[in-house]
Amino acid sequence: MAKGILGRKLGMTQIFDAAGNLVPVTIVDCSENVVLQQKTVENDGYVAVQVGVxxxxxNLSNKPEQGHVAKANTAPKRFIREFRFSEAQGNDLLSYNVGQEIKCDIFAAGDIVDVTGTSKGKGFAGTIKRYNHARLRMTHGVSACHREVGSLGAIKGNLKGKKLPGHMGSETVTLQNLTIAKVDAERELILIRGNVPGxxxxxxVIKTAVKAVK
Structure with missing residues (x-):
């Protein structure tokens, strides 16, 4: 059955596995996950579980937000997401009641998961930094603007999809098929092998991998 949980990235460290190998891991705090709503086909047109953390x-939330979380008898949440899985995967979170807390021990060491986060924002960037374009020649009569965009070709006003300077980062990124190295149920921490976005x-968002490699 598929499952999922929300968390806050605390940073990276390293641990040793059973064979004595050093393993870099990312620590994710998964405490205070509360089920806010169980969505059904009859009421919402699809099946999903809404979780907040x-x-x-x-006073930082409006009245609709306050009324929504009041049904779960909890405080307004900063981060709210839905877990919606295919029928083939199933949804282990459907067994939870509204207001019930989800613990990190729903996962175990060795589980394969997908992790979604928002990448670091890097502000305005040119095409060299943003898309790894090569710079213009430094000599032989080329202008002094060595890092400018090269020829745009016969665009005729059509720039859709063109790789140009612009805002870099702050995008939703998902890393698939990551391995959970350790679960600390006492401190509500999940240690994921390698790095995660953000x-x-x-x-x-940590959830069961949709393309898990057996």
Missing amino acids: ANKKV PKKGFV
Whole structure:
């Protein structure tokens, strides 16, 4: 059965596995996951489980938000996501009641998961940094603007999909088929092998891999 949980990325460290090999891991704090809503075909047109994490002050939320979380008898949440899986995968979270807390021990060491987060924002960037374009020649009569965009060709006003300078980062990124190295149920921590998207303290979504390699 497929399952999922929300968390906040705390940073990276390293541990040793049973064979004594050093393994780099990312630590994710998965505490205070609360089921806010169970969506059904009759009411919503599809089946999903809405989960929220990280309390925020009541005065920072509007009345619809307050009314929504009141049904789960909890505080307004900063990060809310839905877990919607295919019928073939199933959804282990459907057994949870509204207001019930999801613990990190629904996962175990060795599980294969997909992790989704928001990548680091890097501001405005040129095509060399953004798309790894080569710079223009430095000599032989070429202008002094060595890092400018080269010829755009016969575009005739059509720039859709053209690789141009612009905002870099702050995009939704999913890394697939990552392995859970360890689960600390006492401190509500999940240690994932390797790196995951986003900066420290960024929110991530951990769920059962859709393309798990057996």
